[in-house]
Amino acid sequence: MSTKGTHIPDWLAVPFAGITPAPSQERGQDLFPTGNWRAIRPVYRDKMPPCNNACGTNEKIQGYLDLVKRGKYLDAYALIKEDMPFPSVTGRVCYHPCEQACNRGQYDEAISIRAVERFLGDLGQALPRDVVTAGRPNGKKVAVVGSGPAGHSAAYQLARLGYTVTVLEKSPKAGGLNRGGIPDWVLPQDVLDREIERLVELGITIKTNTEVGKDVSWDELKKNYDACVLAVGLTEPNSVRADGEDKHGVVYGLPFLRDIGMGTSKVKLGPRVAVIGGGNTAIDCAREALRQGAEEVTMITVEGNTSEMPCVPEDLHDMVAEGVELMHGRAMTAALGNGKVEALQLCRARFSGAINASPIAVDRESPAERFAVDNVIIAVGQHASLPWLPDEFKNERGTIRIDRFGRLGDTNFFAAGDVVQVGSGQPLMVVNAVGDGKRVAFNVDKVLRGVPLQERMVPIDVITDLARMNMTYFPKFPRVRQAMLEPASRRRTQDEVIQAYSEEQATEEANRCFSCGTCNACDNCYLVCPEPCIVRSVRSNGLYKILVDYCKGCRVCIEECPTGCLEGVPELDFDTGVVRMDTAFAITPGLHGRQAEELRRLPDKAPKDIENWR
Amino acid sequence: MPAIEIQRQMLPMFPSPNQGARFYNPELPETEPFVPGHRTCAGCGPSIQYRMTSKASGDNTILVGPTGCMYVANSSYLCTPYNVPWAHTQIGSSGSFTAGVAAAYEAMIRKGKWKGAFPNIICEAGDGSASDIGLASISGALYRNHDCLIICYDNEQYANTGIQASSRTPYGGMTTFSPPGPTIPEAKKLFPKDLARMMAAGHPHCYVATASVGYPIDLMNKVRKGLNHKGASYLMVYTPCQKGFVYETPRSIDLGRLVVECGLYPIWEWNPEKREFDYSFRPQNMRPVSEYLKLQGRFGHLHAEHIATLQKFANEQWRMMKVELPAALIRAADAKNLVDMASAEAAAAIAETV
Ligand SMILES: Cc1cc2nc3c(=O)[nH]c(=O)nc-3n(C[C@H](O)[C@H](O)[C@H](O)COP(=O)(O)OP(=O)(O)OC[C@H]3O[C@@H](n4cnc5c(N)ncnc54)[C@H](O)[C@@H]3O)c2cc1C
Ligand SMILES: Cc1ncc(C[n+]2csc(CCOP(=O)(O)OP(=O)(O)O)c2C)c(N)n1
Ligand code: SF4
Ligand code: SF4
Ligand code: SF4
Ligand code: SF4
Ligand SMILES: [Mg+2]
Secondary structure: EEEOOOOOOOOOOEEEEEEEOOOOOEEEEOOOOOOHHHEEEEEOOEEEOOOHHHHOOOOOOHHHHHHOOOOOOHHHHHHHHOOOOOOOHHHHHHHHHHHHHHHHHOOOOOOOOOHHHHHHHHHHHOOOOOOOOOOOOOOEEEEEEOOOOHHHHHHHHHOOOOOOEEEEEEOOOOOOHOOOHOOOOOHHHHHHHHHHHHHHHHOOOOOOOOOOOOOOHHHHHHOOOEEEEEEEOOOOOOOOOOOOOOOOOOEHHHHHEEEEEEEOOOOOOOOOEEEOOHHHHHHHHHHHHHHHHOOOEEEEOOOOOOOOOOHHHHHHHHHHHOOOOEEOOOEEEEEEOOEEEEEEEEEEEEOOOOOOOOOOOOOOOOEEEEOOOOOOOOOOEEOOOOOOHHHHHEEOOOEEOOOOEEEEOOOOEEEHHHHHHHHOOOOOOOHHHHHHHHHHHHHHHHHHHHHOOOOOOOOOOOOOHHHOOOHHOOOOOOOOOOEOOOOHHOOOOOOOOOOOHHHHHHHHHHHOOOOOOOOOOHHHHHOOOOOOOOEOOOOOOEEEEOOOOOOOOOOOHHHHOOOOOOEEEEOOOOOOOOOOOOOOOOOOOOOHHHHHHHHHHHHOOOOOHHHHOO | OOOOOOOOOOOOOOOOOOOOOOEOOOOOOOOEOOOOOOOOOOOOOHHHHHHHHHHHHOEEEEEEEEEEOOOOOOOOOOOEEOOOOOOEOOOOOOOHHHHHHHHHHHHHHHHHOOOOOOOEEEEEEEEEHHHHHHHHHHHHHHHHOOEEEEEEEEEEEEOOOEEEEEOOOOOOOOOOOOOOOOOOOOOOOOOOOOOHHHHHHHHOOOOOEEOOOOOHHHHHHHHHHHHHHHOOEEEOOOOOOOHHHHHOOHHHHHHHHHHHHOOOOOEEEOOOOOOOEOOOOOOOOOOOOOHHOOOOOOHOOOHHHOOOOOOHHHHHHHHHOOOOOOOOHHHHOHHHHOOOOHHHOOOOOOOOOO
């Protein structure tokens, strides 16, 4: 409180009400402790935004969107690189669980997080030198088997921690399914090449054409390295167990795409192609079949309709736009033909259980149908091939047995990616493999340093209820759409279908982010407090402070915080030197006790004045 | 004698906090002419207004405060929350006092006794002071066009003396002077005095505007416009009072938005050069009045017919602002479509503004 312009006679320079110190001419009144009116205290507490939580590698999405809003693209790129080695790749291929979780989806349309990620990834690709550097060498050697997303991520994090990393890859080119699964028209190979170069720039050695079990043995891995990460993925396609699957013209989705990706494909498709399967791989196969020259492509699914298909709806939509036909509720029971497939035998079928992986119930009553084809591509999942793995580490699902830290028994071997996630209920996708690789890398480091291992992060207070934020501050605003090639022009080429954001588009889209649960320094709390008792040294997250000596607990700031990072907690005790009114005249130690003493001495101080005054 | 150049502060406008889809307040002045420790109620709307106004106005400011909460509740034991020169005046004489301050500075500058920019002279009168007791003196100051800004912080009642009806108290508003009962179930029968419009009509050479604490940047910009205007300016600002309106304290800003979104507090500016009203301000939504009323205990007694009467009033305000009325609001002006307050689960018709 101020005393500006007021003359304070000596006899009035006394403490008031037993609590407040005396005002002085120069400083005014330091403390009228209105904080003791308060029953609820506002506190700043950032929450976990649902996008960060849903991301398989917990990218700090809210954080980099906020940096993009401010035009700090390089900082945004550096932030994303903490958890994600190749945003240019995930910015194109990710199935974006973050966008499914995005709170803005409940309001108008989810943030196009992947598109902004791609914008940052491409920015990083254009840098002459990456922002990330290798850690100081610690003299320890780690082998990473497999150069897919999980292996890439583990190698990247280990190199940052100072390990000497060697990646062993059985294929002629590195990249795993990023190269030999995801088609070029989704992820151009030069983008992936550049990201693999970045790994090499970190000092990582990549040995291609090097297969564990053939070129390198288990014992050699054990002997030559301090630790080893197995990220070998699922390399073998599943069969549909139909008669005549060995006929000419029957191909499997995984090798079909892999050979195209590696540049070693010899498959020539006929005009009529059927694709068996209803997932993302089947969609990629069907769309690739068009690009390989097929005239009529039909996708045959056991699922009864499109909404049951375990795939990304946008991709399904784009496939249909390119002219692929759909046939639902059928299972392929035989490949018919003389040496070469000429038709398929299809039966009415459905899944016996709720999830798509449950056994298929074929309806033997209804008559089988004949469906004429020149080729059939079977894309119904894949499994691991681990003949080199010692039996003690195999589990009942035919994959690697690990503990909850990703470790094989008490060895220095760890496993990550599809090979351990298959059948776990976790969807198989690049970002989950990246996250798995990251977490395992940190645990490798812990084992080698002899410190306790860490489980997957438990999310704390994910803010998904819009009522905890203030939507008034967010006008409805449509999502910024990425441009796409037209179906007619794209269906025969390997050109990238989805186009990049411009800088303006990226910021416009980032501007839509609510910044859920995380202060983005909008200054609203600071502006609306009636006291005002909210101060900030610098306008930045974490630097806002409430002067609790004065805050009356009106909670206007909480109500008006757009992001929901302010919350109220019941006041249990005053620990800031402020005491409750009802104890104002009790003689207790501390501030007000001291003042009570001063009050008692009052008459000695100004006896005359006070007498006259009365 | 050479002409004396009066140096004016000419404060710049704040950019809008809405940048595309993003909400981000503009950089605000560091200065804090209104400091904590005062004893207004928690969540006090007039205090929010006072703080925003003084922050917008800056350190070279002189404040004048006639009797009311912003004097009585605020200043205690020689101290005030005002860290710039401030004077309390008798409740009826704020206009004359403010005019005197402005005239004194003009004279001092003329005589070379005051160097530097002309101070921002702001009178902060409550609605009781501005619309009833001090109306004459304020009108005088405006008419004589003294270089000052007179603000009516409108909490729609005499708050400081324990909530009595003023001529700004809305139809249906309960106060200690307008209690609801069997004879007058709606509590207050009269509609509020159209104070700001009266000031614009009567003193057309002045800059006159209405504002609300629900739109802080708009409010702060209007304060600066009023101060930049050479001559007298007048602002009427909606400032909810939790004690008199009987609402949950966190709602102070929210009510400031709702009252505008319901059409009960039209936001406009009077342009003294063109001599015309500017009705271009549009809230984000339009809502039925019941959404605003139901948050406040002072309207808890209203029956459907009273709510319909208030809706009719609001609809007239929208028409006056040349806003096309959505069907939901026309329906809401018919008591048949409404329920009494006690059981009111008000209809949630929200229509986008044009
Ligand atoms: C066709 C297809 C399309 C897909 N599209 C997408 C998509 O668009 N978005 C998405 O998020 N996910 C997609 N996925 C899923 C995603 O690709 C996988 O979840 C992810 O690649 C798993 O990564 P990983 O590192 O565990 O395995 P992989 O990527 O399979 O990598 C394993 C690597 O280990 C190597 N390897 C295996 N055995 C050995 C050995 N013994 N010695 C040395 N090397 C070995 C393999 O050659 C391979 O390079 C797709 C999957 C498929 C099949
Ligand atoms: C001439 C005169 N009449 C009555 C009063 C008593 N009085 C003191 S404050 C006040 C209320 C003023 O109301 P308003 O101007 O609306 O300010 P608020 O208290 O609502 O902030 C009244 C009536 C007075 N001080 N002087
Ligand atoms: S609005 Fe922003 S912070 Fe919130 S979930 Fe979506 S991307 Fe994340
Ligand atoms: S607005 Fe100010 S007084 Fe009210 S709770 Fe927040 S910090 Fe406290
Ligand atoms: S109102 Fe704005 S500045 Fe204050 S805590 Fe919330 S996000 Fe941060
Ligand atoms: S009575 Fe109303 S105007 Fe007065 S201090 Fe309390 S809230 Fe503010
Ligand atoms: Mg009043």
